[in-house]
Amino acid sequence: MDVLLCGDLSEAEWCMWRDALCEAMPDTRWLGLQEARLRPQAVLAAVVDNPDPGCLQGWPSLRLIQSLWAGVDRLLADASLPADVPLARMVDPSMTRAMQQTALWAVLALHRDFFGYARQQAARQWLARPQLRAEEVPVLVLGAGVMGSAVAEVLRGHAYPVVSWRSAEDPAALERALARARIVVNLLALTPRTRGLIDARFLAALPAGAGVVNLARGAHVVEADLLAALDSGRLAHAVLDVFGTEPLPTGHAFWHHPRVTVLPHVAARTDVRGAATVVAENLRRLQAGEALLHLVDRARGY
Amino acid sequence: MDVLLCGDLSEAEWCMWRDALCEAMPDTRWLGLQEARLRPQAVLAAVVDNPDPGCLQGWPSLRLIQSLWAGVDRLLADASLPADVPLARMVDPSMTRAMQQTALWAVLALHRDFFGYARQQAARQWLARPQLRAEEVPVLVLGAGVMGSAVAEVLRGHAYPVVSWRSAEDPAALERALARARIVVNLLALTPRTRGLIDARFLAALPAGAGVVNLARGAHVVEADLLAALDSGRLAHAVLDVFGTEPLPTGHAFWHHPRVTVLPHVAARTDVRGAATVVAENLRRLQAGEALLHLVDRARGY
DSSP states (O other), X not given: OEEEEEESOOHHHHHHHHHHHHHHOTTOEEEOHHHHHTSGGGEEEEEEESOOTXXXXXXTTOOEXXXXXXXXXXHHTOTTSOXXXXXXXXOOHHHHHHHHHHHHHHHHHHHTTHHHHXXXXXXXXXXXXXXXXXXXOOEEEEOOSHHHHHHHHXXXXXXXXXXXXXXXXXXXXXXXXXXXXXXXEEOOOOOTTTTTOXXXXXXXXXXXXXXXXEOSOGGGBOHHHXXXXXXXXXXXXXXXXXXXXXXXXXXXXXXXXXXXXXXXXXXXXXXXXXXXXXXXXXXXXXXXXXOOSSBOOTTTTO | OEEEEEESOOHHHHHHHXXXXXXXXXXXXXXXXXXXHTSGGGEEEEEEESOOXXXXXXXXXXXXXXXXXXXXXXXXXXXXXXXXXOEEOOOOHHHXXXXXXXXXXXXXXXXXXXXXXXXXXXXXXXXXXXXXXXXXXXXXXXXOSHHHHHHHHHHHXXXXXXXXXXXXXXXXXXXXXXXXXXXXXXXXXXXXTTTTOBSXXXXXXXXXXXXXXXXXXXXXXXXXXXXXXXXXXXXXXXXESOOSSSSOOTTXXXXXXXXXXXXOSOTTOOOHHHHHHHHHHHHHHHXXXXXXXXXXXXXXXX
């Protein structure tokens, strides 16, 4: 089988993926965009990492587009994406565990005020802060998909009282949950319904001193509203892995804000070996005519 | 029963403890040092938080000294401590959970390089670092007492390969364990055997790029050796909750070292309600003539 492998990849990254995929599927030919264009009718599937818009047009035999990322909002924004080809997103246990680690680290740091201690260290201040029990720190997890559920589970395992909210629920349920949350962790998919959800009204519904962790998409947050809530002291701290513009522009206020932790979109990077195994399984299913895994509902957006 | 409550406590802290202890044991009279000295023969037990040396002399009826802290090295350093009175240390599940949280936070941060990302943020640098799986990050836990065992257990639950070392084991076993460890977490008791354990030789036995987490006692570490290992780049980062001198002196190099995280001895603060329950149970056992809990072996030092 000929498979197109393309996207926002350096040559070294492309080779790394090709090697990992070859190991997982030795009988498949992995082609770059230029090579594949020489005989487009042979390409049965495309494995893609944020490809440029238009890349996925003109493949008459294409029967599967497999993303190497969990979030497919960028792919779906490409109007030229063939509407009749099944689209699968990456659901990889290694990636899910990486997300659990990042979320747990951020929640522990907010709960035990380790970001506050880092500020104290910069000021050479030796001062103990109140120590709450996990049972006293309610956490609201936005999103109940693969990532959201896995994060809620690991937090519950550490005794945090966790409430999960899905975007299909009504806004009144969200307001009630916000009023009780000390920490919010966002793991929603980006859809028209969730874009800009974390705005001034959302933040005003949180109790004073709450923390926000955004591990989903930058466009979920109205950045000016988040900055205002931090500057007013209402919000204690924000841990942000994703931004409206990535890389985060050098002049952006988030970089040097004392109550913002900036991560360069690394909460859960695709794990090459884990992802190659997932891709191999879906391509095997494609060849065998079995049901494909992790298909995206394009109307829903994830 | 009259019980002495004393130590390194402000008036507000003394009252907080007295209130919590009163709630746990309503029939007990809790006396400060001055009040208790008026009728020393009535004092059957002392509940202490790092008391000044000499405080525990001159109580003819004393049958239990109950520390509010897990580590009793400061108490044992008091030559005037009555040799024939049982000494109990604090073993409180809330405190153990707080220690698990701090250790897990530090290990997650070292594993996923969140301290490195904080340095990048200060330099406004957007750069992904390698993402290892927990299975690829061996952790060496020094100490296998209540705290060490609990920390090893929670780290194993997150898939870290954990090796535990107790001070009774031979140094060759330690050198072998160090050679394989990517992160070391110290939870040893401070004894003549463990004082100064983390020295140049210890640090040289670790692979390059390792991290050290000290949640036990400052005197376990030869601070100059640790600084040298950090400055040479051999050690990637140190998370230090305890120091040779506390509070850490303003001029100390740890405060502003980019590869040192300073915490003001807060990894596991005594949880007032949890500890009051533990004290109440031990005092009940004292009155009932039952076996006391958490007694210190003074020869061993913990």
